[in-house]
Amino acid sequence: MSTQSAAGITVEDVTLSYGSSLVLASVSLALRRGEVITLLGPNGCGKTTLLKIINGLLHPSRGRVCINGKEITRMGQAELARLIGYVPQAQRSSFPFSVLDIVLTGRMPHLSVLAQPGEDDVNRSLRALELVGVSHLASRPYTQISGGERQLVMIARALAQEPGYLLLDEPTSYLDFKNQIHVLKMIRGIARSQEMTVVMTLHDPNHALMFSDEIVLLRKLFGLEGMAERQGLPRNLVAVGDPLEVMTPENIKDAYGVDVEVLEVKGRRILLPA
Amino acid sequence: MFIGSFQVPPAQLMDLIASHLFGYSTSYPEVYNTVIFQVRLPRILLGMMVGASLSISGAAFQGVFRNPLVSPYILGLSSGAAFGAALSLAFLPGVSIQYAAFFFSLLAVGTTYFMATSHKSTPTVSLVLAGVIVSAVFDSLLAIIQIAVNEKALQSIVYWIMGSLGTASWSKIYSAFPLFALGCTAMLLLRWRLNVLALGDEEARSVGLNPEVYKLIFIIAASLAASSAVAVAGIIGLVGLIVPHMLRMIFGPDHRTLMPLALTFGGSFMVLVDNFARAGMGFEVPVGVITTLVGAPFFAYLLRKVRSGGWE
Numbered sequence: 001m002s003t004q005s006a007a008g009i010t011v012e013d014v015t016l017s018y019g020s021s022l023v024l025a026s027v028s029l030a031l032r033r034g035e036v037i038t039l040l041g042p043n044g045c046g047k048t049t050l051l052k053i054i055n056g057l058l059h060p061s062r063g064r065v066c067i068n069g070k071e072i073t074r075m076g077q078a079e080l081a082r083l084i085g086y087v088p089q090a091q092r093s094s095f096p097f098s099v100l101d102i103v104l105t106g107r108m109p110h111l112s113v114l115a116q117p118g119e120d121d122v123n124r125s126l127r128a129l130e131l132v133g134v135s136h137l138a139s140r141p142y143t144q145i146s147g148g149e150r151q152l153v154m155i156a157r158a159l160a161q162e163p164g165y166l167l168l169d170e171p172t173s174y175l176d177f178k179n180q181i182h183v184l185k186m187i188r189g190i191a192r193s194q195e196m197t198v199v200m201t202l203h204d205p206n207h208a209l210m211f212s213d214e215i216v217l218l219r220k221l222f223g224l225e226g227m228a229e230r231q232g233l234p235r236n237l238v239a240v241g242d243p244l245e246v247m248t249p250e251n252i253k254d255a256y257g258v259d260v261e262v263l264e265v266k267g268r269r270i271l272l273p274a
Numbered sequence: 275m276f277i278g279s280f281q282v283p284p285a286q287l288m289d290l291i292a293s294h295l296f297g298y299s300t301s302y303p304e305v306y307n308t309v310i311f312q313v314r315l316p317r318i319l320l321g322m323m324v325g326a327s328l329s330i331s332g333a334a335f336q337g338v339f340r341n342p343l344v345s346p347y348i349l350g351l352s353s354g355a356a357f358g359a360a361l362s363l364a365f366l367p368g369v370s371i372q373y374a375a376f377f378f379s380l381l382a383v384g385t386t387y388f389m390a391t392s393h394k395s396t397p398t399v400s401l402v403l404a405g406v407i408v409s410a411v412f413d414s415l416l417a418i419i420q421i422a423v424n425e426k427a428l429q430s431i432v433y434w435i436m437g438s439l440g441t442a443s444w445s446k447i448y449s450a451f452p453l454f455a456l457g458c459t460a461m462l463l464l465r466w467r468l469n470v471l472a473l474g475d476e477e478a479r480s481v482g483l484n485p486e487v488y489k490l491i492f493i494i495a496a497s498l499a500a501s502s503a504v505a506v507a508g509i510i511g512l513v514g515l516i517v518p519h520m521l522r523m524i525f526g527p528d529h530r531t532l533m534p535l536a537l538t539f540g541g542s543f544m545v546l547v548d549n550f551a552r553a554g555m556g557f558e559v560p561v562g563v564i565t566t567l568v569g570a571p572f573f574a575y576l577l578r579k580v581r582s583g584g585w586e
Contacts, residue, residue, distance in 0.1 A: 077484055097526075
């Protein structure tokens with residue numbers, strides 16, 4: 001507790017179960033301000049759950065989350081939304097709102113109850129669209145743009161919130177090869193230029209290696225039988241820290257149960273399934 | 275106002291209105307006065323109110339449910355109102371039909387809401403299902419009343435359910451206006467937040483809007499407006515569905531423009547349709563029948579056009 005610095009996200013002793021299955025068991029993490037942090041791990045390891053807990057969308061059954069030293073349960077929803085922007089995984093569309101109207105909803109935490117967004121909000125939203133490079137889409141219906149473009153629009157919406165932290169849930173999941181790289185580069189660029197802390201979940205270990213300052217490698221909790229084998233308490237965290245130190249064959253095996261070979265190509269590390 | 279079985283030429287109509295406004299007297303027969311100011315004017319004003327409230331609450335419900343195929347009646351409001359009206363017509367002559375219909379329509383919506391709420395959250399799919407259940411219960415109760423009553427009462431019940439502006443009066447306008455105005459004002463003031471809400475619960479929460487709170491606010495406001503309309507005019511079908519949808523197709527889905535348009539256009543649409551209802555044929559047809567006949571083909575077209583019914 002004494003090391004708790006003012007800037008950053010601290011997750012303390014967070015535990016959550018869905019029904020009878022334990023997803024997160026006493027997870028503690030300190031995420032420093034000003035980095036690109038990737039939560040990595042197999043399906044069901046709780047990385048999306050952890051992201052939602054940090055954003056207050058889910059409440060842990062035990063433990064707490066502090067942002068810049070303040071516990072999130074003590075914040076109002078608007079206060080939290082001014083600190084954290086969140087881009088969910090599924091890009092749903094209901095009505096054919098224009099892209100600008102969608103991004104404008106990001107201004108919500110900055111407006112009073114009866115206010116509607118004004119000129120200043122429109123300008124900030126347009127700037128957010130410019131940051132992610134899709135200004136030309138502003139007046140297009142959201143329902144008629146591609147999956148990659150929708151992802152960028154939702155990132156712009158989170159940027160319009162002007163938060164210090166940006167949480168992204170699998171920002172590349174519905175994208176093709178080119179768009180995956182494009183979006184990840186964009187995210188890293190924005191984190192640098194806007195001095196924003198990015199916490200995202202990813203599926204591809206190689207993407208995590210390429211685009212993160214820090215990786216949090218998680219594993220899925222096992223049933224009771226598995227726990228007996230492993231002895232002691234169940235643990236979610238495999239390793240946390242510098243990507244090159246975290247992404248070793250031993251750790252990958254521990255997290256995914258898969259053997260990998262590590263290649264060094266032109267100074268970059270690549271993981272290949274053995 | 276010059277349309278109808280009793281002919282009042284436009285020029286004389288203007289003169290008559292001017293005489294009221296400026297306080298001079300005219301030599302027209304008293305019956306002109308009665309037809310214009312006690313029959314047609316209240317009917318037009320009531321038509322505007324009913325059309326406006328059904329349309330704007332339809333637009334609000336569609337935003338809350340994120341679905342263009344939703345009407346203000348989805349939560350059992352109309353079934354509750356029909357039961358309340360029938361109860362008053364058949365067994366409680368002391369209780370006004372309007373108040374009975376109003377009370378039971380809100381009771382139905384409230385029951386639906388509480389049935390659908392668990393663990394402090396109210397998923398829209400649960401709301402729709404609870405609405406179906408509550409509607410079915412009130413429909414059955416209505417059927418029991420219809421079987422139990424005599425023919426004359428049955429006729430009034432059936433006529434009431436069909437929806438009509440034929441019984442318009444100043445007292446109905448005065449009694450329905452406050453809640454109509456309250457509901458509409460709330461919806462208009464908060465209308466931009468429907469955009470935020472329409473993107474999804476999680477998307478709303480992540481920008482700091484509590485979807486449960488705003489769902490409830492919009493459901494209350496829309497139900498107040500729609501119930502006060504149904505209570506005076508009976509169940510006028512499909513206006514709350516087609517008007518917002520037409521406007522959305524023409525002007526786009528942004529609730530900042532959609533809501534005021536629904537209010538004004540809905541009112542005009544209702545008056546227009548009511549003109550046909552009372553003067554289009556030799557006899558008066560309940561306006562609810564006409565709106566349904568116009569609305570049903572439109573609904574069918576919509577259903578085929580919007581793939582998967584618009585559900586997520």
